[in-house]
Amino acid sequence: xxxxxxxxxxxxxxxxxxxxxxxxxxxxxxxxxxxxxxxxxxxxxxxxxxxxxxxxxxxxxxxxxxxxxxxxxxxxxxxxxxxxxxxxxxxxxxxxxxxxxxxxxxxxxxxxxxxxxxxxxxxxxxxxxxxxxxxxxxxxxxxxxxxxxxxxxxxxxxxxxxxxxxxxxxxxxxxxxxxxxxxxxxxxxxxxxxxxxxxxxxxxxxxxxxxxxxxxxxxxxxxxxxxxxxxxxxxxxxxxxxxxxxxxxxxxxxxxxxxxxxxxxxxxxxxxxxxxxxxxxxxxxxxxxxxxxxxxxxxxxxxxxxxxxxxxxxxxxxxxxxxxxxxxxxxxxxxxxxxxxxxxxxxxxxxxxxxxxxxxxxxxxxxxxxxxxxxxx
Numbered sequence: 001x002x003x004x005x006x007x008x009x010x011x012x013x014x015x016x017x018x019x020x021x022x023x024x025x026x027x028x029x030x031x032x033x034x035x036x037x038x039x040x041x042x043x044x045x046x047x048x049x050x051x052x053x054x055x056x057x058x059x060x061x062x063x064x065x066x067x068x069x070x071x072x073x074x075x076x077x078x079x080x081x082x083x084x085x086x087x088x089x090x091x092x093x094x095x096x097x098x099x100x101x102x103x104x105x106x107x108x109x110x111x112x113x114x115x116x117x118x119x120x121x122x123x124x125x126x127x128x129x130x131x132x133x134x135x136x137x138x139x140x141x142x143x144x145x146x147x148x149x150x151x152x153x154x155x156x157x158x159x160x161x162x163x164x165x166x167x168x169x170x171x172x173x174x175x176x177x178x179x180x181x182x183x184x185x186x187x188x189x190x191x192x193x194x195x196x197x198x199x200x201x202x203x204x205x206x207x208x209x210x211x212x213x214x215x216x217x218x219x220x221x222x223x224x225x226x227x228x229x230x231x232x233x234x235x236x237x238x239x240x241x242x243x244x245x246x247x248x249x250x251x252x253x254x255x256x257x258x259x260x261x262x263x264x265x266x267x268x269x270x271x272x273x274x275x276x277x278x279x280x281x282x283x284x285x286x287x288x289x290x291x292x293x294x295x296x297x298x299x300x301x302x303x304x305x306x307x308x309x310x311x312x313x314x315x316x317x318x319x320x321x322x323x324x325x326x327x328x329x330x331x332x333x334x335x336x337x338x339x340x341x342x343x344x345x346x347x348x349x350x351x352x353x354x355x356x357x358x359x360x361x362x363x364x365x366x367x368x369x370x371x372x373x374x375x376x377x
Contacts, residue, residue, distance in 0.1 A: 004030065006174075007034040007170065008041065010174055012038075015113060017168065018165065019146070021145070021146070022153075022157065022170070023035055023148065023170045024169055024283075026172065026239050028211025030210045031175060035119075047080050047081070049076065053116060053117065055068070055118055055123045056123060060126060072116045088104070088107075092104035098132075106140075106141055108141065108143075110141075113144070137161060151242055152244075173285070175210070176203075176207060180199075181208075182202050182213055185214070205304060207302045231304065234308075235305065235312060236312045240309070250269045250274075251277075251309060252313045254268055255309040256328055256343075257332070257339075258301050260278075260298075260301075264332075267331055278297075281299075287301060322346070325346040326352065338364070338369070342376070357373070357376060
């Protein structure tokens with residue numbers, strides 16, 4: 001593992017300034033590794049300052065999650081040397097109601113912040129809809145900090161508490177590998193002598209997604225080899241499988257076209273509410289960028305992710321893959337004719353591709369796009 005020192009500095013800053021930190025990114029971004037490194041360093045520097053809870057479906061309601069947090073706090077206190085704090089936490093843990101528990105926690109005096117990391121927090125994401133959890137973050141003990149590692153955006157926390165500076169976010173962009181990280185991984189982990197230009201090329205091709213970087217380094221080849229079955233299988237097993245089924249289906253449909261707006265995403269997915277899942281993907285850092293706002297917003301999927309999702313769909317449902325490409329071709333034919341031709345070819349409809357070229361060849365020549373036109377032909 002390479003040291004994610006830039007991420008550690010961001011976590012240090014947020015833990016000092018905010019009551020909760022949401023570490024939000026898709027699978028394969030090294031969230032648990034980066035936070036785990038940071039937590040280990042914190043424990044070494046100040047024993048008793050960090051507790052860890054890996055969330056399961058059993059913590060889907062607020063009382064169970066609080067019991068898990070209390071257990072993590074007691075484990076953290078066990079690393080420290082303050083026997084009074086250990087006894088106070090043990091007493092609070094045995095109290096019969098949450099109200100009494102919170103009152104007891106507020107009376108415990110701890111000089112520095114104690115952080116509880118909640119890994120796989122998406123398994124308890126419904127808890128964030130409860131006012132009790134939001135109030136616990138907002139009005140809990142002044143020494144308590146929470147770090148929530150999740151693949152799914154906790155909207156209730158991000159909308160209100162983030163505005164007031166009580167919740168901070170470490171996003172996929174913060175976790176993405178830089179060229180320096182790629183060089184470090186190549187040398188330290190894979191014993192490869194990589195040139196700086198090759199590292200930059202890998203970052204550009206993968207968007208710095210650590211899982212894809214690792215696959216590129218394991219292949220021992222440059223990113224021309226990234227678009228292979230390994231990436232598609234990783235996206236299928238580690239990204240799509242961890243999304244809600246309806247969101248995963250939306251992503252598979254909407255990534256047929258690398259650039260989509262609300263209308264095209266709705267046509268591809270068959271959902272009238274396409275704006276909602278598009279915004280959720282953007283908030284969660286799911287390999288998508290948003291340009292503009294409102295109904296005029298354009299969303300751009302990362303080409304590597306869109307290609308991988310396309311391979312997953314093409315292998316699992318070839319008929320649907322072809323049908324969605326033909327839908328895209330018809331939607332784009334008047335606005336982006338060259339893109340439409342490409343989708344018609346993917347959908348194996350030669351006559352449609354020829355028809356689009358016939359309708360638009362002159363304007364493409366007048367726009368000095370003769371090379372692209374020849375390629376399409």
